[in-house]
Amino acid sequence: MKDNIAFIGVKSGVNVYSFTYLSDSKTTYVGAMAQDLLESKYANAVSIDADGYYTVDYSKLPIKFKIKQ
Numbered sequence: 001m002k003d004n005i006a007f008i009g010v011k012s013g014v015n016v017y018s019f020t021y022l023s024d025s026k027t028t029y030v031g032a033m034a035q036d037l038l039e040s041k042y043a044n045a046v047s048i049d050a051d052g053y054y055t056v057d058y059s060k061l062p063i064k065f066k067i068k069q
Contacts, residue, residue, distance in 0.1 A: 001053060004028070012062035014042065028068040032056055 002019040008030065009016055015036045018028050034046045034054030045060035058065045 002033075005033075013040070014061060014063050016063060018068050029065065030068050031058070031065040032061060032063065037061075 001022055003022055003025065005017050005019040007015065007017055014032050016030060017033055018030050020026075020028055032042075032045075034056050037043060037046050037056065038054075042061055045057045047055050047057065049055050056065070
């Protein structure tokens with residue numbers, strides 16, 4: 001569901017990326033990739049929604065989900 005994914009770096013042990021959503025190609029976001037978290041100590045921050053897609057609960061991470069300024 002994401003596009004234009006670019007690795008930014010590692011913050012507090014979490015890989016951080018910039019990306020757009022396929023449904024909103026004009027807004028760039030900064031956050032984590034659920035697939036990365038599955039193999040980390042933050043695996044509990046990942047769940048699967050009703051459509052079968054991974055979701056990330058940022059309240060369980062040491063980083064924030066944000067719009068890139």
